[in-house]
Amino acid sequence: MTRFISPLIAIVAGLLVLLGYFLPNNDLLGGLRAKFIEWAVILAAAALLVGILNLLTVHIKKISAKEKGSFYSLLLIISLLFTLFVGLFAGTDSSAMQDLFNAVILPVESSLLAIMVVTLIYAGIRLLRYRNDLMAFVFLITVLVIMLGAAPLPFVELPLVGSVIRPFIISVFSTSGARGILLGVALGTLLTGLRVLVGTDRPYGGK
Amino acid sequence: MASSEFFIEAIAFLLTLAVLFYLVGDNFLFRAAIYIFIGASAGYVTVLLLQEVFAPQKIIPIISGSGGGIALAILVLLLFAKAFPPLSKLGTPSLAFMVGVGAAIAIGGAVTGTLFPQTSAAINAFEGISLFEGEGGRLLEAILMLLVTISTLVYFQFSARRGDDGKYRRNPITRVLAFFGKIFIAITFGVLFAGVFSAALTAFIERVDSIINFIIKLRELF
Numbered sequence: 001m002t003r004f005i006s007p008l009i010a011i012v013a014g015l016l017v018l019l020g021y022f023l024p025n026n027d028l029l030g031g032l033r034a035k036f037i038e039w040a041v042i043l044a045a046a047a048l049l050v051g052i053l054n055l056l057t058v059h060i061k062k063i064s065a066k067e068k069g070s071f072y073s074l075l076l077i078i079s080l081l082f083t084l085f086v087g088l089f090a091g092t093d094s095s096a097m098q099d100l101f102n103a104v105i106l107p108v109e110s111s112l113l114a115i116m117v118v119t120l121i122y123a124g125i126r127l128l129r130y131r132n133d134l135m136a137f138v139f140l141i142t143v144l145v146i147m148l149g150a151a152p153l154p155f156v157e158l159p160l161v162g163s164v165i166r167p168f169i170i171s172v173f174s175t176s177g178a179r180g181i182l183l184g185v186a187l188g189t190l191l192t193g194l195r196v197l198v199g200t201d202r203p204y205g206g207k
Numbered sequence: 208m209a210s211s212e213f214f215i216e217a218i219a220f221l222l223t224l225a226v227l228f229y230l231v232g233d234n235f236l237f238r239a240a241i242y243i244f245i246g247a248s249a250g251y252v253t254v255l256l257l258q259e260v261f262a263p264q265k266i267i268p269i270i271s272g273s274g275g276g277i278a279l280a281i282l283v284l285l286l287f288a289k290a291f292p293p294l295s296k297l298g299t300p301s302l303a304f305m306v307g308v309g310a311a312i313a314i315g316g317a318v319t320g321t322l323f324p325q326t327s328a329a330i331n332a333f334e335g336i337s338l339f340e341g342e343g344g345r346l347l348e349a350i351l352m353l354l355v356t357i358s359t360l361v362y363f364q365f366s367a368r369r370g371d372d373g374k375y376r377r378n379p380i381t382r383v384l385a386f387f388g389k390i391f392i393a394i395t396f397g398v399l400f401a402g403v404f405s406a407a408l409t410a411f412i413e414r415v416d417s418i419i420n421f422i423i424k425l426r427e428l429f
Contacts, residue, residue: 006299010307017311021319038269039279040308043301045260046286050298052249053290072238076246083250092254099215105251107219107417108244111226114411118230120404135393142397143404150405170398176352177395179325180359180388186321187363189313196310204302 007199014197056080079104145169213424220421223414329356355391362388 013036020026020033059073083100090096124143127136148158149166195201225240260266270276282301289298332349336342361384367375377385 006303009300010303010310012307013304014307014311017308018314021311021315035275036308037312039282040305040312042260042266042269042279043282043286043305045256046283047289047302047305048252049256049261050287050290052253055245055249057290069238072242075239076242076249079243079246080250080253081246083247084253087250087254088257092251092258097251097254099211100247101251103215103218104222104244104247107223107414108226108240110410111223111414113407114414115227115229116407117404117411120400120407135389138390138393139397139400142394143401146398146401147404150401169394172348172352173355173391173394174398176329176355177359177391178399179329180356180362181392181395182321183325183356183360184363186317186325189317190322193310193314193317196306197314202303204306205299 006204007202010202010204011197011199014193018197052080142169213428216421216424220418223418227414329353354387358384358388359391359395360388361385362392 016029017033017036020029020031020036023029056077059076062073063070063077086094086096086100124140128140145161146166146169149162192201196203222240222243225236228234229237270280282304286298286301288294288296289302329352332352333346336346336349361381364381364385367377370376
């Protein structure tokens with residue numbers, strides 16, 4: 001029975017929202033579209049809560065089984081519960097929550113972005129070592145020209161790089177290339193969405 | 208400097224150092240910082256969800272209001288069944304609803320948000336160009352931009368015909384266009400890479416600056 005219910009729900013809900021999208025003057029479809037999107041947002045929030053509950057369960061199991069790395073799980077649970085406690089009792093706009101954000105989330109996020117400098121340099125070197133072809137050469141030359149064109153070099157100024165070549169690459173090649181990639185991605189999204197709406201793809205688990 | 212401010216900066220300093228220690232290899236400090244970060248982020252998201260979506264004053268009017276609020280309540284309850292493995296199948300209809308609505312939004316977004324605007328932008332590059340007013344350069348640029356877009360798009364076409372010998376062959380024009388498309392994709396990714404690298408470099412400088420500032424404050428204090 002559930003084999004048919006889930007695809008039916010997905011197809012009917014999706015088609016009604018899609019019709020509401022392309023027939024905005026129809027009050028019934030427009031209203032249904034707005035309501036269904038509101039429901040989907042609430043369900044997505046519930047799915048996030050389920051995910052966090054699952055995260056907690058997995059790490060509690062790890063600690064109780066005294067598995068390798070359970071100390072890290074303990075750290076995760078303590079920081080999660082502490083943040084939850086502060087947030088629920090003081091509120092998200094409180095100074096305590098802001099302090100927590102500035103002390104933990106912001107510096108770690110920023111530091112992770114910072115270590116990406118080394119990761120990217122390493123990736124560039126690996127590209128030269130393992131893929132020694134025209135594409136790798138074009139890619140790395142472009143990176144070099146864009147970086148050199150943007151960097152304020154001491155004592156020297158590279159002729160044409162910053163004033164002509166870099167703007168030309170960005171405004172002509174990069175913009176149009178990105179447009180082509182975006183169009184390709186949009187066509188792929190369209191196809192995947194249609195496959196879900198006709199029931200060919202069932203990523204929710206229906207057979 | 209207030210003691211609470213110093214305490215926050217000290218924690219930020221220690222976590223920054225712990226994450227930057229990754230540069231010498233995966234180690235205990237890096238892992239500890241990451242697990243603390245994941246826990247704090249998950250807690251922050253949970254608080255936001257509970258206060259912005261599931262707060263009684265926000266969710267009760269939606270569920271008790273007209274227009275099938277009870278159906279929403281049932282879908283939410285069924286979704287929570289996913290957290291318990293023996294009951295997880297009960298959550299499939301809720302997932303199906305989300306996927307269906309998500310697919311429709313994705314289709315609408317792809318058509319009205321990307322396909323139409325990007326196609327219009329490719330056409331608009333030719334708008335107002337007059338060859339008689341010495342705008343040949345602009346026309347050439349517009350043609351080049353269109354060719355780059357088309358060849359990039361052609362690169363994503365992987366269909367081919369089977370020849371008499373049974374081997375698959377692409378149309379020669381498609382093959383040439385796809386070759387140039389590949390080069391333009393490499394250029395585009397090169398520009399994106401440079402942008403991400405610049406952002407990461409800025410973050411790195413900011414973090415190093417924060418470390419130096421904290422050490423200076425520590426020296427002033429003691």
